[in-house]
Amino acid sequence: MSFAARTKKEVTLITQKTCCDQAELTAILQQCGIIRAFDEGKLVLDVAIENAATARRIYVLIKNLSDESLEVLVQRKMRLKKNNIYIVRMRAGVESLLKKLNLLGQDRCSIAQEVGLKRRNSCCKKAFLRGAFLASGSVNDPDSNSYHLEIACHYEAHAQGLCYLMDEFSLKGKMIERKKGFIVYIKEGEKIVDFLGLIGAHQALLHFEDVRIVKGMRNQVNRLVNCETANLNKTIVAAVRQLDNIRFLEKEYGLERLSPKLRIVAEMRLQNPDVTLAELCRLLPDQVSKSGLNHRLRKLDELATTMKNQMGYLEEQTGALADRLV
Numbered sequence: 001m002s003f004a005a006r007t008k009k010e011v012t013l014i015t016q017k018t019c020c021d022q023a024e025l026t027a028i029l030q031q032c033g034i035i036r037a038f039d040e041g042k043l044v045l046d047v048a049i050e051n052a053a054t055a056r057r058i059y060v061l062i063k064n065l066s067d068e069s070l071e072v073l074v075q076r077k078m079r080l081k082k083n084n085i086y087i088v089r090m091r092a093g094v095e096s097l098l099k100k101l102n103l104l105g106q107d108r109c110s111i112a113q114e115v116g117l118k119r120r121n122s123c124c125k126k127a128f129l130r131g132a133f134l135a136s137g138s139v140n141d142p143d144s145n146s147y148h149l150e151i152a153c154h155y156e157a158h159a160q161g162l163c164y165l166m167d168e169f170s171l172k173g174k175m176i177e178r179k180k181g182f183i184v185y186i187k188e189g190e191k192i193v194d195f196l197g198l199i200g201a202h203q204a205l206l207h208f209e210d211v212r213i214v215k216g217m218r219n220q221v222n223r224l225v226n227c228e229t230a231n232l233n234k235t236i237v238a239a240v241r242q243l244d245n246i247r248f249l250e251k252e253y254g255l256e257r258l259s260p261k262l263r264i265v266a267e268m269r270l271q272n273p274d275v276t277l278a279e280l281c282r283l284l285p286d287q288v289s290k291s292g293l294n295h296r297l298r299k300l301d302e303l304a305t306t307m308k309n310q311m312g313y314l315e316e317q318t319g320a321l322a323d324r325l326v
């Protein structure tokens with residue numbers, strides 16, 4: 001079962017107040033309710049959904065709000081993934097249910113307003129988000145490449161209403177137009193966690209956080225390793241350059257012409273090209289600190305660079321150095 005399916009299954013088990021039942025069902029009907037009117041003025045409501053747990057939830061929600069009997073039909077999709085489609089059908093009492101949900105006679109804009117502005121109870125706002133997610137929402141497994149939660153809407157006004165509601169909980173929902181309608185989505189891991197908490201998917205939230213923490217640690221370790229590697233590369237480049245310069249001085253200048261302090265360092269470095277600075281310090285006969293040794297190596301570098309500049313040697317030499325590092 002996918003993470004999204006598990007999340008849905010979890011929230012379908014929540015029990016809540018009647019006001020919240022109404023809010024949740026309103027959101028579900030907005031997304032996937034179909035009302036057909038017959039000549040005699042009779043209304044039939046179909047709610048079609050692929051997720052079995054959500055279908056059961058819809059059945060229970062309607063039952064909590066109406067005494068009328070309901071049918072449940074199962075259709076098998078002929079193409080694509082061949083999933084089942086569950087249809088909860090209400091043949092009687094549709095009008096009074098829609099009235100109760102304040103859905104009758106409203107155009108889309110006023111529904112969006114109702115969602116965003118008039119529905120004051122925080123519990124109901126959360127229930128509304130839960131309903132929208134159950135009806136047409138999806139969330140990536142936190143293990144996947146990117147964090148993503150989305151709710152698909154047929155109409156722009158619904159999507160705007162959802163964005164407005166999400167804003168109230170600082171969820172930073174964004175909206176985008178697709179070929180078939182609109183998508184409201186959340187990309188930030190932290191905000192997805194907040195959303196899961198709001199709709200009461202606490203198991204899903206814990207799983208999401210677990211994965212996120214492990215991922216975060218892995219990223220931090222990678223960053224540290226990259227950082228260490230970068231520093232190591234810098235050290236290697238410096239060491240190669242020093243050695244190169246000393247060899248240059250040996251060939252073009254003569255180490256015997258250097259001051260004794262520089263000469264001993266140059267000779268020791270040539271004899272021990274692979275040792276670290278600290279080890280080189282220990283190898284030197286006079287007591288030299290690491291910074292003292294660095295200072296002398298820098299002097300050798302400067303001397304070599306000045307000479308190379310004078311000799312027009314630099315470009316050729318740096319090219320060769322770069323080749324060796326590749």
Ligand SMILES: [Zn+2]
Nearest residue numbers: 019020123124
């Ligand atoms: Zn409520």
